[in-house]
Amino acid sequence: EDQVTQSPEALRLQEGESSSLNCSYTVSGLRGLFWYRQDPGKGPEFLFTLYSAGEEKEKERLKATLTKKESFLHITAPKPEDSATYLCAVQADSSASKIIFGSGTRLSIRP
Amino acid sequence: NAGVTQTPKFQVLKTGQSMTLQCAQDMNHNSMYWYRQDPGMGLRLIYYSASEGTTDKGEVPNGYNVSRLNKREFSLRLESAAPSQTSVYFCATNRRGTENTIYFGEGSWLTVV
Numbered sequence: 333e334d335q336v337t338q339s340p341e342a343l344r345l346q347e348g349e350s351s352s353l354n355c356s357y358t359v360s361g362l363r364g365l366f367w368y369r370q371d372p373g374k375g376p377e378f379l380f381t382l383y384s385a386g387e388e389k390e391k392e393r394l395k396a397t398l399t400k401k402e403s404f405l406h407i408t409a410p411k412p413e414d415s416a417t418y419l420c421a422v423q424a425d426s427s428a429s430k431i432i433f434g435s436g437t438r439l440s441i442r443p
Numbered sequence: 444n445a446g447v448t449q450t451p452k453f454q455v456l457k458t459g460q461s462m463t464l465q466c467a468q469d470m471n472h473n474s475m476y477w478y479r480q481d482p483g484m485g486l487r488l489i490y491y492s493a494s495e496g497t498t499d500k501g502e503v504p505n506g507y508n509v510s511r512l513n514k515r516e517f518s519l520r521l522e523s524a525a526p527s528q529t530s531v532y533f534c535a536t537n538r539r540g541t542e543n544t545i546y547f548g549e550g551s552w553l554t555v556v
Contacts, residue, residue, distance in 0.1 A: 373550075376486075421486075433478075435485035
């Protein structure tokens with residue numbers, strides 16, 4: 333069964349304190365792994381798509397990496413405005429029309 | 444979230460009432476989805492439509508029906524609402540093919556009392 337697990341559930345950091353969020357997955361064949369940011373009361377906002385192991389993508393203070401079993405979202409020197417829930421999702425070969433989401437990591441950055 | 448519009452934004456229903464959530468997209472995407480989001484459960488797929496004229500069940504389809512009216516519109520209907528259907532509902536779209544990014548609407552907050 334295709335599955336996505338995110339850890340930790342919640343993370344509190346001091347402004348400027350770098351860290352990483354984890355997304356581990358088991359799928360029959362990965363077509364794509366997605367990262368989203370979700371602010372309270374809003375829909376998920378697209379951040380990155382990764383397609384193959386070894387791929388990396390960056391956007392401002394965020395960098396996403398992918399291996400054959402997991403993805404990391406690295407946050408470098410975060411600011412309070414980076415506080416949000418970060419969602420990971422995978423699209424598997426076995427279900428090309430379905431995208432499976434993890435339960436998310438709630439990130440809080442203290443000034 | 445420009446491009447995917449959901450209505451209504453908020454709705455309160457009594458148990459047993461019916462209602463339809465509307466979704467429209469102007470991104471010319473083939474696939475459309477309905478998700479529900481509950482605390483600690485993440486986003487769970489209710490129904491999806493890979494293309495105009497087709498619909499398929501997702502992970503949690505019971506108690507819901509959908510209609511893919513045309514390429515732009517995908518509606519979700521609750522025939523007899525139950526308190527367990529209290530949730531936030533998101534419509535989403537993607538183009539399929541080389542770029543699989545899924546784009547979400549702003550969400551519809553539904554409370555069933």
